[in-house]
Amino acid sequence: MDVLVANAWTPRLTVADSFGRGRVWLAGDAVHQVTPTGGYGMNTGVGDAIGLGWALAAVLQGWGTPGLLRAYAHERRAVALRNRKAAARHSLVRAAIMATNRADLHSERWHGARTRQRIGREISDLGNLENEALGIELGYRYDTSPTICPETAPGARAPRQPMDEYTPSTWPGARPPSVLLEDGRALFDLFHPTGFSLLRFADLDVTALTDAAAERGVPLRVVDVRDAHARALYERDLVLVRPDQHVAWRGDAPPADPSHVIDRVRGAQN
Secondary structure, three states: OOOOOOOOOOOOOEEOOOOEEOOEEOOHHHOEEOOOOOOHHHHHHHHHHHHHHHHHHHHHHOOOOOHHHHHHHHHHHHHHHHHHHHHHHHHHHHHHHHHOOOOOOOOOOHHHHHHHHHHHHHHHHHOOHHHHOHHHHHOOOOOOOOOOOOOOOOOOOOOOOOOOOOOOOOOOOOOOOOOEOOOOOEHHHHOOOOOEEEEEOOOOOOHHHHHHHHHOOOOEEEEEOOOHHHHHHHOOOEEEEOOOOOEEEEEOOOOOOHHHHHHHHOOOOO
16 A cells, blocks of 8 residues: 555644634634544534525625624634534543553453453443534524524523533524424425525414515515424424524514514624
8 A cells, every 4th residue: 555645633622713704704624623522523614604605695685784794603603612612522531531541451361351341430431422412413502693583581591501412492593493293294394495484383463574574685484384293392483494494583473573573683783
């Protein structure tokens, strides 16, 4: 075997201070590099591409404002920082596992068996979070984004975001739960492919909201859903989902100021 090229690899845990400005916007490894532990590098980059892609399309089509691009940077940098912290934690666990190696680990004598049992317990105690961090993989939210309408229901509390748990929720900024409807269709398949989707679980008049979107050229599809299980998971009678499948607004009644909602989610208020 002939080695044609050999490159040194240096593990990094870096996140850029800025994801872009003006006419230049960055994504993927250009703005964040992490260790392979957890597999967050490319996955975070794909999330960047989705977030930047719809925002750029909206601006170029005229219904979105540059505020969407600034919101992209805010949203995705927060995710990159969280993922960097998780990758670093997993790296330390890997190092701890390697440190359990003993000279007699492979011995076939009695002390080798005892060492292997002890090391097995030590590794088990460290856990398998690197492969089971569902909170990192599925539970991230954009709830501090300037283009997300914050929760207004009295007494409502955001679901916890531990690294090892994912709680399906339509809390503003979250990805909505994946649901199979009673007729076998996936609810996600009913979403607008490139625009906003207004999920309506009750007989409510949303004309004012759809008119506000139409006046501004914002693509919006009303999706009527009559499914008790889906309604329970989605928590509100109305849920507005962005093109990147993150919840932009929710409520049990149409918003008092629909123009404000539409302007916020298209980046016209930041």
